[in-house]
Amino acid sequence: MRTFYTWFCIFTTVCTAAAGDVLVALAMRRIGDLGDLRRRYGFFATIMRVVSSGVLFGGVFFMAVAFFSNLIGLSWADLSVVGPASAALTFVTNALGAKFFLHENVDRRRWLATLFVCFGVLLLTWS
């Protein structure tokens, strides 16, 4: 039963982490390069611009859910199982989310890198 709970936590972590990553990436794209903004407008204006983004807080909310789900999973299984298993699946869902929601150019190089990392993480998990 503990295995079922662990994988349920991993599934929850993957879905909410992907939603969080996509929303945070969308927010940061809209805000712009923080380094450039800080040089132009100063530190506090940049911070105000970041914290006034509703999309960012939506992303942070999903990341918080992923965090607590991961935290519970870590109490049931090793870091070297929960961490990589969640990450391997999150890489694929994030790549799909980035392609279809963020319209990023996920070319052959990025898919290859994603699959290499995903496969590597799976080997870490199921050894």
Next chain:
Amino acid sequence: MTLRKYLVILSVVFFGSIGDALLARGMKHAGGIDIHHLANVFSALANPFVIAGIFFLLAFMFSYMTALSFADLTYVLPATAISYVVMVLLSIFWLHEHVSPQRWVGVGFIVIGVGVVAGGPSRTEHHSGRVADPKAVEERV
């Protein structure tokens, strides 16, 4: 990609892996959480390792957001996957977990994946103006 941007990517790796290892150590001290008493997860927040882990993960979040402000999600995620290699090293030397040869092969695949993505462009240019240009956002700030 400038040196500053590479340092931001490295800080994502550093804070993320150390933060996860601190959380893992803290949660092992806190013990298992029963599915019928999920609220007990909040009691784990009193553990110093969990607190330190949360601070490291806050620093990770700031670095991660900075990285996403100048690079694509599909660039940042594979590029920062080297943190799993760091996690494996921390698992060995700090958490005293066993790491088999198969896991080392996995580490090799991750390193290759990171090398593949790091050689490409970091940003998709959207000619419709979706990538925020500092000049374009000047009026909004």
